[in-house]
Amino acid sequence: MSTEIQKKAQDALAMVEEVNAVILPEPGEAGAVISLEEADAPVGTEIRKRMDEIDMGDTNSIVSFGSAAQAELQEISQSMLQGVRNKDVGPAGDSLRGIVTTIRGFSVSELDVRRERTWWEKLLGRAAPFAKFTARFEQVQGQIDRITDDLLKHEHTLLKDIKSLDMLYEKTLAFYDELALYIAAGEAKLKELDGSIIPTKEAEVQAAPENDQVMKAQELRDLRAARDDLERRVHDLKLTRQVTMQSLPSIRLVQENDKSLVTKINSTLVNTVPLWETQLAQAVTIQRSAEAAAAVRDANDLTNELLTANARNLRESNKMIREEMERGVFDIEAVKQANADLIGTIEESLQIADEGKARRAKAEEELKKMEAELRDTLASAKARRDGVGDNAGTAVPGA
Template sequence: MSRTMDTTIETPVAGEAVDRLAAAIDLRDPSTILRFGAEAQSRAASAADAMLGAARNQATGEAGEALSGLLSTLRGFDVTEMSEKPGLVGRLARLAGRGQTQATAIIQRYEGVRGQIETVGDRLDGHRTRLLEDVERLERLYGATLEWFHALAEHIAAGEVVLARTDAEAIPAAEREAADSANDLAPQKLRDLRAARDELDRRVHDLRLTRQVAMQSLPGLRLIQENDKALAAKIHSVLANTVPLWRTQLAQALAIQNMREAGDAVRAATDLTNRLLTANAETLRRGNAEARVELERGVFDLAAVQQANAALVATLEDSLRIAEEGRETRKQATRELAKAEAEIRRALTSAGTGPGRRSS
């Protein structure tokens, strides 16, 4: 832009245009001086209005706000937190209480945010279209302002040509005429010529000021145009790169989360398998020990044989003792019976020899 500006300012003024403009100036006709450059100067108001409209373009402000809102939404929905350890257990516990996995919760939250992103994206696309239209309009305005700048330069050059010619030729001739002629109107003509010359000089000065305004408006137009192009490019980059990249990141995060959940399930299954193997091995060990103990036992336990033998010996001893006691009891009974029998005999004997016994 700076090289274009420098080249534009230093471009030599076309001779034909300057000669044509200079020929239109008649110092004897004040109206030609008043009209000189008026059309070129009138473009200043149009350029100022155009720059003011571009500077306060609502689309630019709304586009910036919409872009900031979209970026804030994307930053607020940080899918990388799914991989963060701090607080993960608490979040999973809360989600588990509602019967949700973290991936499901993230997807549901994404569904709510996606509508906002699409709405803002549509608005941004519309703003981008208007910004590009503004860029084209500003380009046309820049070209018109550049033409205005050249037109002012041509008018200034033409005025300077007339001023130089007037100072070099017309005024000295008028001065000689006023000094040598007996015409009483010659001094007045000299005065009018000098007044017209000064009026033209003021007009050329005004045109120089107007050209300075045109020179200042050119970089201003470029600055606004560059800002619009930069914002339009940023919107395009966000819509074409940031949003798809965010969605890709979300898909990757969900895939990683699903793999993590699958890994947790596999880990739980592996832990269960290990516990079952350990429990089965322990059960087998206890069962084998019990079986081997029973297998290694004899048909009769020694303690049982000893107890049975002791009982048998006690039984035999009891039998012998009882038998012995029975013999003793029978012997005693025999003696008692013999004694009883003897008493019976004695009693009978005594009864046959007593007094009063009758003889048979």
């Protein structure tokens, strides 16, 4: 809240205290109308003055009897209605609800800078949480400034309404007391009519010559009709007084509500709004501290990770290097395996050679056997040829 608005709120506080200090008079005993006989001299004079306004020969004076008392009250009412004719209903209440909604709409979860943006937020290109929070804070601050200024306007309007209601209440109370005088005057006039004027007129009708009796009788009927009109008018004034009496607490109730609302608005401007702004400022400071702490923590975590990773890598690389340094040109296992493979190869070669030699010896035996069998067969065939003579065998070359 700006300094100017805060100063206006402090200045308005004096006006609030002023209107709250006003004590309005209370109406007299309900329904108490003092008759002319019971009234003291000043009140009796006022009652007779209003009785003089009644002209039994003038119907308008009877119909309008007591209407003058309402003229000033009507002027005040019309003035107030003129001022509120185009005014929105409940703007101050809407402003209070608006400022509460604005503050309640502030989400603490949006302060978390580590919160991952949702898929929908990324799709819409929404700002990161802290950037969104900062923009939200600026918007709230602007709303508070506008609403506080608006509340000040409503406060001044309500203060004027309260003062107008003070005047309306006083004039309504005066009208209520004035009606009592008119009712007393009307009842005194009716009593006078019933007690002396009408009986005297009746006597005049009876005593009048026959030629004048018709006119006198008509005057008596007119007087009685006027008397009945006056009685109805007095009854209407009694009803009006009763309604007026009922409007007095209504005016007080509306006024008390306005006073309560003005007090609430002023308390909101002077106390609540600065407290909200302080809390918001603290929230921003706390968030910035949390962000700085998170950055320091991330840096420390990175340093620890680098130290751990470097130590692990150094150990692994040192092990690899030392193992390679301690190895010979050829690994003994490799040499041993190669030697075993060579021995196996030699043994296999000797075994294959022995098997080949054995197979060759066996083959030679087979060849000799086959050769012997072939010689025997050829010899047998030659012998048979020489003995028979007619069977020619196949000659064997070189035989």
